Structure formats: structure tokens, C-alpha cells
Amino acid sequence: MAPTVIKFGGSSFADPEGFHRVAAYVMNAQARGKDMVVVVSAPPNLTESWRKLLTDVNPKPKEQTTGGLLPRADTVGAYLLAAAFDAVNAPCRVMPADLLGIETDSVFCNATPKNIDMSRVRQTLAEGKIVVVPGGQARSLSGDLTWLGKNSSDVSAILLAAYLNAEACTICSDVPGVFSADPNTYPDAQLLEEISYEDAIAMSISGAKVLHHRAIEVARNHGVPLELRLNRPPFNTGTTVGPTGKARAVIPDQKSKVFVFPDADTRSSALEVLGSNNLPVIDLAEETGAPVVVTCGFSDPDRILQEARISFSRTDQKILTLLVDGEIERTLCPSPDALEVVARSRHTVLAQAFC
CATH class of the missing domain: 3.30.70 (Alpha-Beta Plaits)
Incomplete structure (x- = not known):
């Protein structure tokens, strides 16, 4: 059975209740017979607070140092979600970079995946456990922790969906999809219900607060449809990203x-x-x-x-x-x-x- 891969952005975890809300949603999906892989971002502002602390210690830290520290903020989010699963006796396993099976080059803060091995993830799913993955993490070919880049939990989720042969990848955030402009700034922004991979990549590279452009490229190259969904009830899908669809955006x-x-x-x-x-x-x-x-x-x-x-x-x-x-x-x-x-x-x- 193809697993369900779903990613929850940091805004999903603005308070402790957010972890329980996400856990309940995932467990409901699992109860319907789905194997669940959940990619988790850091709680709000945690990564940037760590970045500030890092630059207070050294205004110009080495890339390897930065890449070794900042992605661990997502590990905090993953283990807090695991705690929410523990509270209701839902079996789960957190799989950080050293267990996950994604190897990259040694561009420590913006790494490119080179080898993908999902055998451990598949085994954990076969054991009936929910897999919880800290977003954006990988290992270099020499074993060092690497970061897929700022806001790269999308990349992790779509890589997992592609190499686990998931039917789609769901991305949950505080808005239900992609808009014609930032809806927090432009009240008249329109929801775009269907856009193409190419338009989504163009928007991301241009600076839009949508999916990570490298994540969309992975989805396009592997033919993984994307569902962009609200991260709280009713968890509705607002935008789908796939081979077709046209965008109008500023x-x-x-x-x-x-x-x-x-x-x-x-x-x-x-x-x-x-x-x-x-x-x-x-x-x-x-x-x-x-x-x-x-x-x-x-x-x-x-x-x-x-x-x-x-x-x-x-x-x-x-x-x-x-x-x-x-x-x-x-x-x-x-x-x-x-x-x-x-x-x-x-x-x-x-x-x-x-x-």
C-alpha cells in the first residue's frame, strides 16, 4: 500500500494544542487504513532564534556549523509531535537525518540530494508505526549533517512521497493554498485552485511564499501531485499543483x-x-x-x-x-x-x- 505523506509547517504548532490537533488528524487518517509519514517543521520562530544566538556567538559562522545547528530546530518539532502521539498511545518513530536515508552533497546550508534509500522508512511503516520526519535534514556522503535550505521541509516531504511511491504529497500551512498575492497583505488576493509545476516554480523563485522551488522540481520530475491544505479544521484543500493549470499572480x-x-x-x-x-x-x-x-x-x-x-x-x-x-x-x-x-x-x- 502506498503511504500518505503529509507535511505540517511551523505555524501548525503555534501552541501545545497544535501538536495534539495534528496528531488527531494523522491518527484519523491512519484509522482509515493509511500508512502515515509526517514531515514536521520547527515551531514558530525557533529556527530564527537559534540563528540569532549563533550569530551573537559568531557573526560569520562556517556553513558547516550553521548547517549542523539550524535544521535541528525541526527535530524539536518532530519530537514534540511524537510526544502528542505518545499521549494517546499511538506508536510512532522519529526519523532524523541519521536514520532517514537521504544523502546529499556537502553544500551544508543548501544541500542537494544525491542518494535516496527509503528501506528504513518502509520497515518502520511495516511495523505499524507513524513515521515522523524533521524537515529539511539530510546527511552528506561523508556523514555530516546537512540542511536542504531555509523552509526546505517541503523538499523532504516531496522526496519522501516520490521515493515511497505515494499517490500525492499534502502540504499543510496557515493558508489553504496559493494566492494571486500574499493574502496577509492583499485582502483581495484570489485563491488559485489549480496551477502547473512550472508556474509554481516560477512563483517560488520569484520570492512568493509558496512551496520551495526545489521541492516543486522534485515533484515535477517524479510526477507527484501536490495538495496544499489548511493546517487546521476543516483541513480543506485549496490548491493542487500538477502538470496543468494556469496562475495569475503578482x-x-x-x-x-x-x-x-x-x-x-x-x-x-x-x-x-x-x-x-x-x-x-x-x-x-x-x-x-x-x-x-x-x-x-x-x-x-x-x-x-x-x-x-x-x-x-x-x-x-x-x-x-x-x-x-x-x-x-x-x-x-x-x-x-x-x-x-x-x-x-x-x-x-x-x-x-x-x-
């Missing part, structure tokens, strides 16, 4: 960083270095000349370029992406304030098109 990325380089050779070297570190990069060469944009704000491209001894300058610009039925339009706005003004204007026009 994506302002206030965390984007725009780089300019002194010449073409330096620019080319920078793109190679940023790419080798698995950063989300938008190359605007054809549209606007020389700028290169690193999106999402989950990495430190300045440090990476400095360590590679690559000359660069940063501008105050921020990137805005408009996605309409597979067509992408990108605009560099001169400042964060300008980005908000232009984004709201574009979304007003887009919202009218939904009517």
Missing part, C-alpha cells in the same frame, strides 16, 4: 538583492558561484543589461561572493514579478516603497481580471 520580493558587476567575465563567475551554492537566481541580462537578482532572502549571497573574491556592488532595487497564464514579466523597482506601490497597482488590475 510577486513583490522585498527580500530580493540586486547585484551589479564590473564586467561580463566577473558577472559570469558570479553566476557560476551563486549557482553552485544552489541559490535562487534571476538573470536579467536579456531584459535590463547586467543586474543579477538573488531572491527569497534565505541566504547570504554577499558573503558567498566576497569569499569567492568576486567584485560587486548592490543597488536598492527590488524585483517585482507578474505571472499571467505562463507569461512572466519582471520589473526592477527603485526602492522597497516603490515596489509596494507598483505591486498594489498591478494586483488591482489583476484582481479586476478575476471578476
Whole structure:
């Protein structure tokens, strides 16, 4: 029987009751005859509080040190969920990186999976236990703890779904799906009921608060449909991601960083270095000349370029992406304030098109 793989984001665990609520939902699914694999993110703000503590100790820690510490915040979430299962005598097993079977390269804070072995997970499921997985964790080929990146619990969940031959992968968060803009900022944002893998990847790379773009690539490459669902009752599915579907969305990325380089050779070297570190990069060469944009704000491209001894300058610009039925339009706005003004204007026009 194909297992059910479901991921719960950190907002699912804002208080102790959240762990019990998730446990009850998972147990109800198991009672219907499903083998359950649950991927768990860290409780709210835990990862960032650890990051602050780390940088208070050392403002520039080594990547291996950062990658060895921060993903363990998800381990806290996993064991707290296990405690909720324990409270009702539901058999479960937490499977962190050393048990899970995902091996990666040695890019410690943004690792790429290389080998996947689900034999231990399958054995645990065969024993009738719920498998609880801390999100974003893996091991390098040499055995060191690695991190699949900020917000990479999605990657863990979809890898598990793909290699366990699950029919789909369910992602639960505090919103029921993907919207035409951030619904917390744009009250008129529209829920997108069905979008394609390609549009979801484009939105993620552009800075949208949706699935991790590398996770969507895994889903696309393995043909795993994604169900985006609310993380509390009624746990309704709002968006499905698969081979078809069209998105209309406005994506302002206030965390984007725009780089300019002194010449073409330096620019080319920078793109190679940023790419080798698995950063989300938008190359605007054809549209606007020389700028290169690193999106999402989950990495430190300045440090990476400095360590590679690559000359660069940063501008105050921020990137805005408009996605309409597979067509992408990108605009560099001169400042964060300008980005908000232009984004709201574009979304007003887009919202009218939904009517």
C-alpha cells in the first residue's frame, strides 16, 4: 500500500494544542487504513532564534556549523509531535537525518540530494508505526549533517512521497493554498485552485511564499501531485499543483538583492558561484543589461561572493514579478516603497481580471 505523506509547517504548532490537533488528524487518517509519514517543521520562530544566538556567538559562522545547528530546530518539532502521539498511545518513530536515508552533497546550508534509500522508512511503516520526519535534514556522503535550505521541509516531504511511491504529497500551512498575492497583505488576493509545476516554480523563485522551488522540481520530475491544505479544521484543500493549470499572480520580493558587476567575465563567475551554492537566481541580462537578482532572502549571497573574491556592488532595487497564464514579466523597482506601490497597482488590475 502506498503511504500518505503529509507535511505540517511551523505555524501548525503555534501552541501545545497544535501538536495534539495534528496528531488527531494523522491518527484519523491512519484509522482509515493509511500508512502515515509526517514531515514536521520547527515551531514558530525557533529556527530564527537559534540563528540569532549563533550569530551573537559568531557573526560569520562556517556553513558547516550553521548547517549542523539550524535544521535541528525541526527535530524539536518532530519530537514534540511524537510526544502528542505518545499521549494517546499511538506508536510512532522519529526519523532524523541519521536514520532517514537521504544523502546529499556537502553544500551544508543548501544541500542537494544525491542518494535516496527509503528501506528504513518502509520497515518502520511495516511495523505499524507513524513515521515522523524533521524537515529539511539530510546527511552528506561523508556523514555530516546537512540542511536542504531555509523552509526546505517541503523538499523532504516531496522526496519522501516520490521515493515511497505515494499517490500525492499534502502540504499543510496557515493558508489553504496559493494566492494571486500574499493574502496577509492583499485582502483581495484570489485563491488559485489549480496551477502547473512550472508556474509554481516560477512563483517560488520569484520570492512568493509558496512551496520551495526545489521541492516543486522534485515533484515535477517524479510526477507527484501536490495538495496544499489548511493546517487546521476543516483541513480543506485549496490548491493542487500538477502538470496543468494556469496562475495569475503578482510577486513583490522585498527580500530580493540586486547585484551589479564590473564586467561580463566577473558577472559570469558570479553566476557560476551563486549557482553552485544552489541559490535562487534571476538573470536579467536579456531584459535590463547586467543586474543579477538573488531572491527569497534565505541566504547570504554577499558573503558567498566576497569569499569567492568576486567584485560587486548592490543597488536598492527590488524585483517585482507578474505571472499571467505562463507569461512572466519582471520589473526592477527603485526602492522597497516603490515596489509596494507598483505591486498594489498591478494586483488591482489583476484582481479586476478575476471578476
